[in-house]
Amino acid sequence: MRILGLDLGTKTLGVAVSDELGWTAQGIETIKINEASHDYQLGRLSEIIGEHSVEKIVLGIPKNMNGTLGPRAEASQHFAQLLEKKFQLPVILWDERLTTMAAERMLISADVSRKKRKQVIDKMAAVMILQGYLDSLN
Template sequence: MGADPTRVPGVRALGVDLGSKRIGIAVSDLSGTIGSALTTVHRSRSRRHDHAEIAKLVRDEECEVVVVGLPLSLDGSHSHAAKAATKEARQLASVVGVPVEMYDERFTTVTAERGMMEAGLDAKQRRKVVDKVAAAVMLQAWLEHRRNTWPGDASQRVVPL
């Protein structure tokens, strides 16, 4: 049997939720179907060092694309935070060695918190994992968007870099 042209080809993706103190990291499975929390990179004083840590994860996990959360305002406009994230995503793109895309991350932290509360985690437990869980929520949304818009063109992405 030949390949199904309507099926989205799998992609190994790394999801990144940029925070001021921590960077949440998630990764998709090999088929590009499920995003899972991976780790948290604690911000150092050097953005270059932080980006090198992410680049190492891209290599270690054999990712083909990095998806960075875009913190849009509730009305969809680019806030100061979104502009800062876009600037950092461009810097990251220069070191990771794979394409970098940005994807709307509105409500990911709220969704992550709600899910962890429903799972019975207390506030201290939630603080330890919320960043990587939020990255997984964002990455899962990107994977589903990609699947639902295939064979969409690049203009359907929120912000290709």
């Protein structure tokens, strides 16, 4: 069973997918979206779900450090409902506190240029969200 991992931003959607055994997460791509106009590129997501025979989606929810939910978390909840309705798949909301920062630090330590980091940061965050979920299962 493959699981899709998503990191929702206002302009991009980071996408990762698990291996068939559900042990590791691999980054797929970063999709350009327009949250303001509710353009989430669901057609592209549908292609990815079909290509990888995805059976479950894990979506990062950015909780505040004290555990409360702010506007970005509410956007993730809304997006989760949209995904469930559109794809008829279970959507798990996974606490993503600090994943983008951790991904940024990892890319900096790997000496990835600022321009290149900007292109892959959301995909890396999606990998970290999905890997955290997979690790919790094992």
